[in-house]
Amino acid sequence: MSKEILEVLKAAGLDVLACMHCGTCTGSCPSGRHTGLNTRRILRDARKDRVVLSDEDLWLCTTCYTCQERCPRGIPITDALLELRRLAVREGFMLPEHRRVSEMVMECGHAVPLDEETKKKREELGLDPIPETVQKYPEALKQIQTLLKTCKFDELVAEK
Ligand code: SF4
Ligand code: SF4
Known part of the structure; x- marks a missing residue:
């Protein structure tokens, strides 16, 4: 047990x-x-x-x-x-996909970052190619990265 x-x-x-x-x-x-x-x-x-x-x-x-x-x-x-x-x-047991998603969040503040195709589609629809998210505001991204580091999220999801 x-x-x-x-x-x-x-x-x-x-x-x-x-x-x-x-x-x-x-x-x-x-x-x-x-x-x-x-x-x-x-x-x-x-x-x-x-x-x-x-x-x-x-x-x-x-x-x-x-x-x-x-x-x-x-x-x-x-x-x-x-x-x-x-x-x-x-204890380091994490699926590779989840690790990748975690890395994405650390890199760009999103689990699924905006790609060029989506930006183009948004433009075709008359929208701003980048929505009002952290990807539009580099300062906000820095804050998220600081927060994740402070929480030791990077250490948690690092390959062990
Ligand atoms: S529903 Fe699942 S957890 Fe609840 S008593 Fe039945 S087997 Fe156990
Ligand atoms: S998917 Fe839903 S029903 Fe199945 S284990 Fe998770 S919470 Fe329970």
């Missing part, structure tokens, strides 16, 4: 030991219908060992909260999954 993980979850008000393995969460999960995500199994694994932190299925949850609303034991399942993700990232 991963006592450490259970304790961290419990300290965050997320007691997963109340699970009676009814499977309602897995059966209700919209993501699980199309992917291998099995919420009940992830919660069970979190009780067993730390391997759950490297489980890529953790990242298949869309945080729709359906499972959490339907759990007959009132377990905050989605919140527990988010907490497991937080622990996973702290």
Whole structure:
């Protein structure tokens, strides 16, 4: 049993030991219908060992909260999954795509930065090619970068 993980979850008000393995969460999960995500199994694994932190299925949850609303034991399942993700990232388990998105946010203040094609389309529609976002204001971008550095976000998402 991963006592450490259970304790961290419990300290965050997320007691997963109340699970009676009814499977309602897995059966209700919209993501699980199309992917291998099995919420009940992830919660069970979190009780067993730390391997759950490297489980890529953790990242298949869309945080729709359906499972959490339907759990007959009132377990905050989605919140527990988010907490497991937080622990996973702290230990360097992050999908390459998420790392790339994080780098984008650090570089240009956006997860999906504006490209030339979009700028052109905006112009054709009579819009300013650059919308009123941080990409238009270099000073704002610097502030975001300072904020991310102050929070040590760069260290958090760096390859470990
Ligand atoms: S719905 Fe709740 S009690 Fe049922 S398996 Fe999922 S977490 Fe456990
Ligand atoms: S919150 Fe995540 S695990 Fe729960 S039902 Fe939605 S997608 Fe599935």
